[in-house]
Amino acid sequence: MPGELLFGIYIFVLSAFAGFEVISKVPPILHTPLMSGANAISGIAIVGALLITAPADTLVLQIIGFLAVVLATINLVGGFMVTDRMLLMFKGRSEGASK
Amino acid sequence: MSISVLIHIAYLIAAFLFLMCLKWLSSPRTARSGNMLGAIGMLIAAVVVLLDQEILTPGLILAGIIVGALIGGIMAKRVQMTAMPQMVAILNGFGGAASGLVAAGEFVRLAGIFEIPTVDNAISIALGAAIGAITFSGSVIAFAKLQGLISGRPITFGGQQAFTLILFLITLAAAVGMAVSPSYLFLILLLIVPLVLGINMVIRIGGADMPVVISLLNSFSGLAAAAAGFVVSNPILIIAGTLVGAAGYILTVIMAKAMNRSLSNIVFGAFGGEKSAGQLGAGEDRPVRSVSAEDAATVLAYAQSVIIVPGYGLAVAQAQHLVAELMKQLEARHVSVKFAIHPVAGRMPGHMNVLLAEANIPYDKLFDLEQINDEFQRTDVAVVIGANDVTNPAARDNPDSPLYGMPVLNVDQAKSVLVLKRSMGSGFAGVDNPLFYNEKTMMLFGDAKKSVQDLVNEVKNA
Numbered sequence: 254m255p256g257e258l259l260f261g262i263y264i265f266v267l268s269a270f271a272g273f274e275v276i277s278k279v280p281p282i283l284h285t286p287l288m289s290g291a292n293a294i295s296g297i298a299i300v301g302a303l304l305i306t307a308p309a310d311t312l313v314l315q316i317i318g319f320l321a322v323v324l325a326t327i328n329l330v331g332g333f334m335v336t337d338r339m340l341l342m343f344k345g346r347s348e349g350a351s352k
Numbered sequence: 353m354s355i356s357v358l359i360h361i362a363y364l365i366a367a368f369l370f371l372m373c374l375k376w377l378s379s380p381r382t383a384r385s386g387n388m389l390g391a392i393g394m395l396i397a398a399v400v401v402l403l404d405q406e407i408l409t410p411g412l413i414l415a416g417i418i419v420g421a422l423i424g425g426i427m428a429k430r431v432q433m434t435a436m437p438q439m440v441a442i443l444n445g446f447g448g449a450a451s452g453l454v455a456a457g458e459f460v461r462l463a464g465i466f467e468i469p470t471v472d473n474a475i476s477i478a479l480g481a482a483i484g485a486i487t488f489s490g491s492v493i494a495f496a497k498l499q500g501l502i503s504g505r506p507i508t509f510g511g512q513q514a515f516t517l518i519l520f521l522i523t524l525a526a527a528v529g530m531a532v533s534p535s536y537l538f539l540i541l542l543l544i545v546p547l548v549l550g551i552n553m554v555i556r557i558g559g560a561d562m563p564v565v566i567s568l569l570n571s572f573s574g575l576a577a578a579a580a581g582f583v584v585s586n587p588i589l590i591i592a593g594t595l596v597g598a599a600g601y602i603l604t605v606i607m608a609k610a611m612n613r614s615l616s617n618i619v620f621g622a623f624g625g626e627k628s629a630g631q632l633g634a635g636e637d638r639p640v641r642s643v644s645a646e647d648a649a650t651v652l653a654y655a656q657s658v659i660i661v662p663g664y665g666l667a668v669a670q671a672q673h674l675v676a677e678l679m680k681q682l683e684a685r686h687v688s689v690k691f692a693i694h695p696v697a698g699r700m701p702g703h704m705n706v707l708l709a710e711a712n713i714p715y716d717k718l719f720d721l722e723q724i725n726d727e728f729q730r731t732d733v734a735v736v737i738g739a740n741d742v743t744n745p746a747a748r749d750n751p752d753s754p755l756y757g758m759p760v761l762n763v764d765q766a767k768s769v770l771v772l773k774r775s776m777g778s779g780f781a782g783v784d785n786p787l788f789y790n791e792k793t794m795m796l797f798g799d800a801k802k803s804v805q806d807l808v809n810e811v812k813n814a
Contacts, residue, residue, distance in 0.1 A: 326420025
């Protein structure tokens with residue numbers, strides 16, 4: 254349906270703009286967490302993977318779907334957890350850290 | 353209310369959470385909650401998507417999620433902070449691969465029910481498969497380079513640029529073929545040729561350019577997810593994927609700017625390979641002043657202000673905790689200690705900040721290039737630990753240098769300079785660094801970890 258495509262492009266353009274606006278002023282200290290946090294969000298592929306796997310009725314589709322689910326889950330679980338681990342270390346001001 | 357309206361409301365909430373996640377990740381105070389919001393958004397999206405689906409394979413889905421969560425969780429718990437660049441690289445690759453598989457899976461599903469994809473669906477499938485494949489293979493190569501499984505130096509061969517171009521054209525042709533007359537042949541081409549393209553693109557890139565490459569692959573993994581969103585007509589996939597694409601792109605631009613190089617120059621022109629190898633010998637005979645840890649420690653201990661410049665060598669040697677110890681020892685003697693961090697120090701954006709944070713060095717002691725560059729001239733000692741190209745004054749002064757124009761830390765303007773370095777080898781760019789021959793520069797040779805340990809011991813005794 255051309256309507257669906259056009260709708261998708263609307264969403265794409267607006268999201269890109271929103272993304273640029275939201276992220277453009279990140280301090281260098283947070284570059285790595287931002288990157289690994291964003292990386293975790295690309296685990297959104299899980300949604301597509303589930304859509305493919307749920308109705309899979311052939312072996313080929315089930316293998317493709319299973320692999321996609323596993324890889325997307327590694328991406329998102331690993332990404333969010335490691336970002337959290339990193340951010341936990343950013344203790345902040347001198348008072349807190351040096352005693 | 354129909355179930356599909358509910359689902360879309362849930363997607364809207366998830367999209368909002370993803371935006372808040374990125375926004376909050378931009379400030380140290382809110383970053384951790386931001387990350388949490390992202391995870392909640394992800395959970396909502398992943399649960400809701402199945403609500404209106406007939407699920408034929410519940411066991412398979414559950415197994416996939418459990419296996420993935422176990423592997424991801426163990427990786428996240430075990431990975432060393434010094435290995436973060438590899439971790440991000442490989443996770444990018446997995447995300448890209450998942451998106452590529454979604455695109456391929458949709459094609460297989462349509463073929464299974466003898467349905468020919470519409471032109472726009474076929475284009476989405478082509479894009480999703482190709483971007484996913486490039487992201488996957490490129491990330492695997494980046495991972496292998498960072499992990500030391502293959503050489504970190506650029507791997508080049510004759511006709512590489514032509515080869516890249518040919519691969520790109522074949523991919524483009526296959527995408528057109530897919531749009532005009534969808535077939536398995538085109539699908540397979542759209543998976544395999546971009547795989548080779550991704551490998552070919554990343555093997556030619558040197559270690560110092562890794563921050564740019566990782567950011568770029570991060571952007572790609574988002575775009576792959578967005579393309580997969582077009583394939584399965586799912587708005588949350590498009591939104592989240594595009595946000596990641598934008599985030600990765602911004603970081604890529606920041607990194608490229610910090611090296612004063614265009615993106616195409618980094619991706620298509622191998623740097624630090626044969627071109628600059630000829631300069632390696634140039635400075636060999638010039639004298640350098642090598643000092644003992646004891647002498648260096650004395651200089652540090654009696655200084656008033658010290659700026660430490662960390663680089664990739666610090667990460668390799670895992671010396672971040674000892675550097676924190678050195679900072680404490682010096683501060684106990686009322687020496688002011690600051691850290692100057694170049695945007696591309698290390699192997700990914702913000703690499704040094706993460707390592708120093710791990711060692712409990714408060715982030716208000718860490719300064720960016722713009723913040724601290726004017727302070728070097730008022731500083732007694734600049735201590736360079738495992739950094740090279742980002743301190744090279746030739747980038748500022750010598751128009752003939754391959755680094756010329758790259759913003760560098762003005763280390764040479766400090767009253768004296770202490771360089772901790774493994775040997776006299778040149779940096780990743782293979783460019784000679786006049787800083788080492790400067791008369792006020794002291795060289796302390798050896799493994800960074802051992803050298804810093806010696807300094808700590810000697811400062812204690814000084």
